[in-house]
Amino acid sequence: MSLGIQVSNLSKSFGRVHAVDDLSFVVEPGRVTGFLGPNGAGKTTTLRMLLGLARANSGTATFDGRRYTDFRQPARHIGAALEASSFHPGRTARDHLRLFAPAAGAGDARCDELLSFLGLEDAANRRVQGFSTGMRQRLSLATALLGDPEVLILDEPTNGLDPEGIAWLRTFLRNYAESGRTVLVSSHVLSEVQQSVDDVVIIARGRLVHESALRELHALAEPAAVVSGPDPDALRAALQATGWPVTDEGAGTFRIAGVRASEVGHALYAARVEIHRLEDDAPSLEETFLRLVDGPPQSHHHPATAQDGRAGE
Numbered sequence: 001m002s003l004g005i006q007v008s009n010l011s012k013s014f015g016r017v018h019a020v021d022d023l024s025f026v027v028e029p030g031r032v033t034g035f036l037g038p039n040g041a042g043k044t045t046t047l048r049m050l051l052g053l054a055r056a057n058s059g060t061a062t063f064d065g066r067r068y069t070d071f072r073q074p075a076r077h078i079g080a081a082l083e084a085s086s087f088h089p090g091r092t093a094r095d096h097l098r099l100f101a102p103a104a105g106a107g108d109a110r111c112d113e114l115l116s117f118l119g120l121e122d123a124a125n126r127r128v129q130g131f132s133t134g135m136r137q138r139l140s141l142a143t144a145l146l147g148d149p150e151v152l153i154l155d156e157p158t159n160g161l162d163p164e165g166i167a168w169l170r171t172f173l174r175n176y177a178e179s180g181r182t183v184l185v186s187s188h189v190l191s192e193v194q195q196s197v198d199d200v201v202i203i204a205r206g207r208l209v210h211e212s213a214l215r216e217l218h219a220l221a222e223p224a225a226v227v228s229g230p231d232p233d234a235l236r237a238a239l240q241a242t243g244w245p246v247t248d249e250g251a252g253t254f255r256i257a258g259v260r261a262s263e264v265g266h267a268l269y270a271a272r273v274e275i276h277r278l279e280d281d282a283p284s285l286e287e288t289f290l291r292l293v294d295g296p297p298q299s300h301h302h303p304a305t306a307q308d309g310r311a312g313e
């Protein structure tokens with residue numbers, strides 16, 4: 001079985017900014033996990049601590065109990081592409097890979113194989129300074145894959161990719177996880193990774209706000225219904241009589257939060273009010289995500305304790 005990831009009570013401050021604040025979550029092998037949160041939530045800082053690039057003030061971030069720096073050749077087990085991957089601008093793509101290859105136990109043949117796998121063979125001898133963001137992303141991914149790692153950690157990998165590149169990445173990540181390996185992908189937009197991930201870990205202001213399978217996030221979406229009819233006054237009166245929160249959207253259309261279309265239909269049938277349109281209008285997954293990251297901290301593993309989680313940006 002591949003290595004999993006365990007983050008336990010991890011904290012990191014920069015001066016008075018609690019970038020990561022008592023954060024705990026796990027990432028399971030064989031699944032793609034989305035690591036989500038708005039800009040400044042602490043994703044990159046968490047990943048940097050996981051990869052031994054930043055020191056935690058407290059808590060641990062390990063791979064089945066071992067820190068990144070405990071591995072003799074970490075790049076053979078854990079491949080990572082962080083957002084701010086630095087490339088020497090004057091170096092060619094091939095030279096860049098060859099520079100990182102020894103640490104990952106990879107030879108020149110592996111470098112060429114990855115260049116072609118990522119569609120960079122024609123750019124192999126070009127200097128990175130002329131690369132588009134998407135090409136840099138692909139070169140970062142190639143670098144992360146040098147050691148054929150069991151764990152793959154990618155920070156905002158869809159940035160700069162065209163739709164074709166995003167579709168390719170989705171299939172690639174799925175196959176990678178299906179081979180039993182561990183994939184952690186960060187993003188500040190749920191919809192960008194929604195089709196790729198099995199699990200979600202959502203953070204805001206350095207704290208865990210939600211951790212579950214993606215399908216459980218769907219279940220958090222509060223129902224709502226929209227109804228319209230030819231007699232707005234009668235409709236409004238009948239709806240208000242139910243005690244539900246009713247919003248008048250104009251033109252004889254009303255939105256009712258917290259209930260399903262079937263319940264609204266039943267109430268209006270009982271009130272003998274004619275309707276012309278009635279449908280469910282639950283928030284999208286992205287809206288549910290935004291509501292979570294705007295709200296107070298809460299989680300399965302950590303009952304909310306912070307009164308003031310707004311120490312971030």
Ligand SMILES: Nc1ncnc2c1ncn2[C@@H]1O[C@H](COP(=O)(O)OP(=O)(O)OP(=O)(O)O)[C@@H](O)[C@H]1O
Nearest residue numbers: 014017019038039040041042043044045188312313
């Ligand atoms: N080296 C640093 N010095 C000072 N503050 C920092 C440093 N690195 C991060 N921060 C602060 O820590 C907080 C978390 O930043 P981080 O980059 O981890 O967030 P993020 O979730 O990765 O955001 P983004 O999606 O914008 O990359 C922010 O308030 C940021 O300004």
